[in-house]
Amino acid sequence: MACVLIVKTGDAYPEVVDQYGDFETLFEKQLSTALPAHLEVQVWDAQRNPTPPALDTLAGILITGSHSMVSDAEPWSEALKPWLQGALANDMPMLGVCYGHQLMAAAFGGVSDYHPAGRESGTHTVRLTLAGRQDPLFSQLPESFAAHLSHAQSVMQAPHGCTVLAHNSHDAHQALRYGPRQWSVQFHPEFSVPVMRAYIERQRAILRDQGENPASLSAKVTDASDAASLLTRFLAFV
Known part of the structure; x- marks a missing residue:
């Protein structure tokens, strides 16, 4: 059975x-709604296990x-960069999210x-x-769509040769494509409305300090199913 990592x-x-699951669980919940029978999902904790799986054992990569x-x-994190470079060189399907987005961009020559x-x-x-609008992964999304976001860093300089989507x-740089089947997004397609509100609540003091109204941000949290659909749609490229 082919493995999506x-x-x-x-x-x-x-x-x-405690309430909703860790990052990988949020990904797994979304993917489970459309996971083909020939694919299985596995998790590698890159912070705690320094040995990456061999690329030739994988069918696709998602980065949390x-x-x-x-x-x-x-x-x-630095140790992941050559591994990701190898994945890109081998046309391994990849989708990076938030930190994964920034890490992929940095690994491929950009600045985060x-x-x-x-x-x-x-x-x-x-x-x-x-x-x-012409991209095979993104073209089925509306031209404007709602997305859940929580980040202090961004891709400040995109890698040479990548495409801003x-x-x-x-x-x-909310979304980038680096190759035929290699994408990354700054937003969180795995987040639900309750998870997004929990993040705003935890960041209440930081948001106030930068002049924002956490209560207003929380009230404006809405469904982001178009953004969420990227995770399951990605499986078609694996």
Whole structure:
């Protein structure tokens, strides 16, 4: 049976894990609704297990978010870069999310760092570029769609040769494509409405400090099923 690997790059907040599951569980819940019989999902915790699976044993790779920062260049994170470069060179289907998005961009020659405008949290509108409207993974999405976001760092400089698929007023690189079957997104397609609200609640003080209204952000959290559909649609490319 072919394996789709979830690369776990961190843990969600404890209260989120207790109520809804950790990052990999959120991915698994979404994928289970459309997982073909010939595919199975496995999890590799990259922070705790330094030995990556051999690429030739995998059919596809999904990379989770993390509360770590790519620019901190932690050894476990830096060790992932050549592995990801090998995956890209072998045309391995990949989809990176949040930290995974920033890590893929950094691994392929871009720059990920703190966003000068601060943190983006909540449900926000993301817009497809012309390339995004023509992309095989993104083309079935509406031109503008709601997405759950929680990040302090962003892809500040996209790798040379990659394609920008989506953006919004906060972030010029909400979605990128690096090769025929290699994508990454800044937003969280695995988040549900309750998980997004739990993240805003945990970040209440930080958001207030940067001049935002956490109660208003929480009230505006809405369904983001279009963004969520990317996870199951990705399986068609595996």
